[in-house]
Amino acid sequence: MFENVQQGPVDPMFDLKKLADNDTSPEKVDLGVGIYRNENGQYHEMEAIKEYESTTGNPQFLEYAAQIMFGEKCEALVSGQITSVQTISGTGANHLAALFLKRCSGSKANSVYLGTPTWGNYEPLCSLVGMDIVKYPYLDPESGTVNFDTLLEMVSQAPPQSVFILQACCHNPLGVDLTQSQWRKLANAMKEASVFPFFDIAYQGLGGSQEEDAYAIRLFTEMGFEMVVCQSFSKNFGLYGERCGVLHVVCSTATIAAKVYDQLRCLIRWEFASSPAYGSRLVNLIMESPRLRQLCELSLMRSRILDNRRELFRLLKHVPGDWNMILATKGLFCCLPLSLLQCEQLQSKHRIYLPGNGRINISGLNSTNIDRVASAIVDVL
Incomplete structure (x- = not known):
């Protein structure tokens, strides 16, 4: 290729x-790249903002x-x-x-x-x-x-x-x-x-x-x-x-x-x-x-997503339909078996917002809303 x-x-x-940056001579004068330089000829990094x-x-x-x-x-x-x-x-x-x-x-x-x-x-x-x-x-x-x-x-x-x-x-x-x-x-x-x-x-x-x-x-x-x-x-x-x-x-x-x-x-x-x-x-x-690399926050995020999947499946597994995709899929997303009309009803009636294809962001669930979400899904079904 x-x-x-x-x-x-x-x-x-x-x-x-590149030439100017690699020149270490004290006599160097860089008049090239269009950035503001200070009186010492250096990049002027403002005290409040450092960039470039x-x-x-x-x-x-x-x-x-x-x-x-x-x-x-x-x-x-x-x-x-x-x-x-x-x-x-x-x-x-x-x-x-x-x-x-x-x-x-x-x-x-x-x-x-x-x-x-x-x-x-x-x-x-x-x-x-x-x-x-x-x-x-x-x-x-x-x-x-x-x-x-x-x-x-x-x-x-x-x-x-x-x-x-x-x-x-x-x-x-x-x-x-x-x-x-x-x-x-x-x-x-x-x-x-x-x-x-x-x-x-x-x-x-x-x-x-x-x-x-x-x-x-x-x-x-x-x-x-x-x-x-x-x-x-x-x-x-x-x-x-x-x-x-x-x-x-x-x-x-x-x-x-x-x-x-x-x-x-x-x-x-x-x-x-x-x-x-x-x-x-x-x-x-x-x-x-x-220390920062060992904080394991990513592992905790992944674990929480998995816990949310398990809880949502537990709340819906007795509802007619195939809900196995909740546990079988990975990452943030899962497409629930919902129609466009049912997704619209979740929004208009229950104030639960998701795309019309039934895709939900699993991490948007938490202990204060997951029961209400599950109940709302049962309602629109």
């Missing part, structure tokens, strides 16, 4: 800044993000085959990945395969950059599990280098994930069909441990896939307002990875100039502190 990627066009200001980050993001943050995703001992990471850039959260990572792939000459098929239902942003952001969307049913409604045979069939029939968007864990909106056995079968099928994995992982650590939720990504990396991985820190680090994300691109060689990085640098420069500063610095503070 990436063997024909070339160095990005020269950015005189980027190169000038480089085009591709905070290097230490990117290193930590890659270790969280791929594991510190990942051979591809250690050898430099994975290039990473900071993005405007996970959504920005998805957009940047789609834009890059559309411009990549190795992507001949120009088709993106989406299992539906899925996150509502995939289709518009891929269409926005000119990709063609091919849809297939992701869910088997009879079993409430992944429609795996159809997925394998779509892979086998797809033209080489077609792109498949895959949610690595905690599927949005269904909460229905592939098993590890299915991931292995899918990886083999995709390798044989020469199709391209586009991973999105916005909820790492909320389904299982961070290692368990990254299983598919680490498996595909070990199998030598070229791929993109879109990572968000909104949910698992609570950085919603900081828009803190990363795009990782796994390449076949470190040389190609360097060229891909340069292309991504150009796209970021043209689109939003430089990466947000605060979110990445907060992640660094956590990762650098043994």
Whole structure:
């Protein structure tokens, strides 16, 4: 996919800044990048606000993000085959990945395969950059599990280098994930069909441990896939307002990875100039502190979500209908077997707000409202 990627066009200001930053001479005078400097010729960081980050993001943050995703001992990471850039959260990572792939000459098929239902942003952001969307049913409604045979069939029939968007864990909106056995079968099928994995992982650590939720990504990396991985820190680090994300691109060689990085640098420069500063610095503070890393808050969040699932199932299991999906799904979301009319009645009559497809955010339940929610669901049924 990436063997024909070339160095990005020269950015005189980027190169000038690098030269100036690396010049340690006391005689240096930097009149380049358009930021306000103080009387000492330094970046002027206001006492109340400290800001500004480089085009591709905070290097230490990117290193930590890659270790969280791929594991510190990942051979591809250690050898430099994975290039990473900071993005405007996970959504920005998805957009940047789609834009890059559309411009990549190795992507001949120009088709993106989406299992539906899925996150509502995939289709518009891929269409926005000119990709063609091919849809297939992701869910088997009879079993409430992944429609795996159809997925394998779509892979086998797809033209080489077609792109498949895959949610690595905690599927949005269904909460229905592939098993590890299915991931292995899918990886083999995709390798044989020469199709391209586009991973999105916005909820790492909320389904299982961070290692368990990254299983598919680490498996595909070990199998030598070229791929993109879109990572968000909104949910698992609570950085919603900081828009803190990363795009990782796994390449076949470190040389190609360097060229891909340069292309991504150009796209970021043209689109939003430089990466947000605060979110990445907060992640660094956590990762650098043994005390903060051992707080286990993510584990507590995951445990609470599971407790909510168990309690909601207990309250509804005697109601006519199949409620097993509450326990069988993972992460924040679950799609309840409710019609559009029933969802509207929950809102108008009971002041319970959820989308028309029955998708609920399990974490929105708590000890003060779960009984009322269950009673309201029984009422609209």
